Amino acid sequence: MAGLLGGVLWWWAVLRLALVPERTGLLEGVLAAGGWGLGLLPVHATAYAGPRRGASAMPPGDGAPGPR
Template identity: 55%
Template sequence: MAGIGRWGARGAALGLGVLWWCAAVRLAVVPEAGMLEAAVAAGGWGLSVLPVHCVPKAQAGGAHGAGPRRG
């Protein structure tokens, strides 16, 4: 997200989070809530379980070698 900048990315994440919460609350409270709210809620939950911060151990900052650990 080099082009968006640090605050733009945070604003986008905040906006999408608010959108997800509104859809989830509307789906739980309003009897007439439909497929759009369900799709937004399911899509947001699906994105939340993606392991986006996982990297191979060799590339992780402060990674230890593959040898035995010393306490």
């Protein structure tokens, strides 16, 4: 629910800046810039930890494909 409210507020600020820029204030600018900046964050990326200690990089076996 908070994400929906944030999205509505962001669109309100962006549309207000686009349609009536002479009547917008600091609040609209901060909301629009903040939402745009959050859109640039790579939230889908995670840090690579590498293989775990004690785990081999390849599964057990010689790496040859098995029978199907």
